[in-house]
Every structure is written in structure tokens, then in C-alpha cells.
Amino acid sequence: MYSNRTTLKVLVVVTGLVIGVISIIYTELLVGELRQREYDQIDFFAKVQAKMATMSGQDNADVTFLLMEVIKGNDLIPVILADEHQNPISSKNIEIPKRFSQEEQLAFLRKQIIEMEKDYKPIKIDFSNGEEQYIYYADSHLVKNLRYAPLVQISLFGILAIAAYLVFSTSRRAEQNQVWAGLAKETAHQLGTPISSLVAWIEYFKTDDDFDHSIIEELEKDVHRLEMITARFSNIGSEPVLKPKNLEPSVRGAVDYMSKRISNKVKMSVEYDIDSQVQINISRPLFEWVIENLCRNAVDAMNGVGSIDIKMSLTQHKNTAVIDVKDSGKGIPKNKIKKVFSPGFTTKKRGWGLGLTLVKRIVEEYHGGKIFILESIPGEGTTFRIMMPIVV
Ligand SMILES: Nc1ncnc2c1ncn2[C@@H]1O[C@H](COP(=O)(O)OP(=O)(O)O)[C@@H](O)[C@H]1O
Ligand SMILES: [Mg+2]
DSSP states (O other): OOHHHHHHHHHHHHHHHHHHHHHHHHHHHHHHHHHHHHHHHHHHHHHHHHHTTTOOHHHHHHHHHHHHHHHHOOSSEEEEEEETOOEEEEEESOOTEEEEEEEHHHHHHHHHHHHHHSOOOOEEEEEETEEEEEEEEEOOHHHHHHHHHHHHHHHHHHHHHHHHHHHHHHHHHHHHHHHHHHHHHHHHHHHHHHHHHHHHHHHHHOTTTTTTTHHHHHHHHHHHHHHHHHHHHHHHOOOOEEEEEEEEHHHHHHHHHHHSSSSSSSEEEEEEEEOTTOOEOOHHHHHHHHHHHHHHHHHHTTSSSSEEEEEEOOOOTSSSSEEEEEEEEEEOOOTTTTTTTTOOOSTTTOOOHHHHHHIIIIOOOOOTTTEEEEEEEETTTEEEEEEOOOOO
16 A cells, blocks of 8 residues: 555656656647748748839739738738848837937847847848848747747646645545544454453452452453454544543553563663653543554564663753654664654554654644654664653
């Protein structure tokens, strides 16, 4: 599931690029054709102009008429007719500011000629009397604007892709949340009945003096654990109730529970370096779950031997509690650090890759805190850091 999503993203990006490239190539072809047509038109204009000079009388008048039609027909291509010294004679489709004086207009057109010359060689008109004129021209607005078409297309495609991604991912996430929160609540609900029945049975056995009471104690511990699990599922399935509490008991509770269930070659230590009056809004069942999950991962990252050190302190400004969970496990490779909190990411044969996803959700969404990897050195160990706002 995890790698599929990456492939899909790559696919969308590649498709976008291909569409972009095709669109650029296609537009370039169109621009090329249009340019050729524009050139042909100017060229025709030049030929007619040259021809005219050799004619006289009625012929000349006819051709002048024709020429006027050609010029009028060209309402796109900016052209300037000039003599051999680049003195403008007339212009068409060039916007000259109206307030300009005669002098200024000429200067303006000269400047245009210099610009036009950079892009296209002017078309020469040879008059039979040895006189020469030149037609300077530039790309029409149509051609110029058309060149921006691929940019517009690509931007629109990009905006569309981002919008679609946002809409789909938020709606998908909302749906996923609903499914697993519902599932958690339902599980908690279903566990409720058999647990209360177990509690009733224990009470019943307590009244029976023939029954071995040391068994009852063990049974009570197991039922207590089941109740704890139910509380976690029910808490994560709905908005949990946060209560101002001292952090220490929750962390120590989780550590005590874990330390009894792991190899005694894994040493666990807890250091509490916060004023005992400082309180934090927490849901205890969920917060213990966080610590248990982090410790479980730490143990998994070791070969049965090592240490887990938990240190609680306040930040400099004393408004945030910091909980560092440091292990001496195998560490996390750099390229995996970003992924560990993603659902489904696991490197374990029998892992689900949900532990850290839950941890992140509990810390950040339910408690308004932050969790991240402070440091991880392959072969040396990892430190997860949790930061929680304190109650003032
Ligand atoms: N303390 C740690 N040391 C090394 N790797 C870790 C540690 N915690 C988590 N990881 C890595 O992150 C992955 C995801 O952890 P998690 O979400 O708890 O899922 P799971 O434990 O089911 O694999 C683990 O498979 C492991 O590769
Ligand atoms: Mg885990």
C-alpha cells in the first residue's frame, strides 16, 4: 500500500510532464506555421510595392488599390516601412502613444526598428530606379500570446492536480478516520460485556473460601489489563477526556508494566526532572499506550540486550514538558526516518506499522503535543522526543 501510493504520485507527475511537453511541441509547430504565413504576407506586400514602382497610370492606381487592401487585411502583424537609412516612412499595427509629437513618433519608430531587426531580417524592396526600401516586422500579438499557451495549460493542469489531490486526500483521510475510530469504539463496546461478567465471577469466587485466592489475584490483574485495553480503544474511538495530571505516574506505570514483560537484560530507567506541581492535560490510558508503544519498538530494535532511558524535563521557558525516550537499539537509517510515522510502514516480519501512527495521533491530535525523532544513529540507538504543553 505504501509503495503503491508513491508509484501513483510519480505516475501523475510524469503524465503531467508528458502533457506539458506535448503541448509545448504542438504550440511551437502552430507558431511556426503562423510565422511562415505572416512572413509570406509581408513578402507579398514587398513584391507588390516593388512592382508598383515599375508601373504607371491606371495600372499603378489599380495596384495601389490592391496594396491598400493587403495592408488593411493585415491587422495583426506590426510592420514599419523605412528607407535604406532606417528612416521610418509609415507603420501599421504599432501602437504609438497619441500624445507624442511628430519628432517623438519618429524616434519611437526607430527604436522599434532596432528591436524588430534583432528578431527578423527586414524584407528588401528593390525599386527599378535603384531606390531601396525596407519592411521591418515582428511577431503578431497572436503568435506572441500563443507562445504562452503551454505555460497557461501547464499551470492550470498543476492547479487542478493539486486541488484534486487535496480534495481526495482529505476526504479519504476523513473516511479512514471514521472507519478505524468506529472500529475501535465498537471493539471497546463489545469487550465491555464479557469483562463485567468476568468481574462478577471474580467477586463470586472471592466469597468461596475453598477457592485458591492467589489465583484470584492473578485473574484480577488480567481483568484489569483487559479493562485498560478497553479504555484505550474507547478513548481513541472518540474525543478523549483530558485531565490535568502529573506526568510521572503514567510514564512509570507504563514502564513498570513493560519491564515485567521483557528480557531482564534490557534495562529501563526513568528520570523525572520536573517540579511535582506541574500538570499536563492527558488521557492516562492513551498516554500510557504511547509510552508502551515506544518502549515496545525500542525493545524490538535490540537483540535482547540494551537499555531504554526515559527522561522528563521542562523546556527553558518552562511552558512545555519534554519526554525523551532513548534506546540503544539498531537505529533508523536516514532515508527511513521520514517514513516511520506513516501508516503501514514496518520493517518487521510480523509488524503492522500502526504503532507510531497511533502514537503520533495520540500525542498531536488528541493532546496538542509534538512527537519526532530527535536523533537516530544506526548501530547506536534512537531518541524519540515528545513535547507537551503544560497546564498553567
Ligand atoms: N526505536 C526504534 N528503533 C529503530 N527502529 C524503529 C524504532 N521505532 C520504530 N522503528 C521503525 O519504525 C517502524 C514502524 O514502527 P511502528 O509504527 O511501531 O510499526 P511496527 O512496530 O509494527 O513495525 C518499525 O518497523 C521500525 O523499522
Ligand atoms: Mg511498533
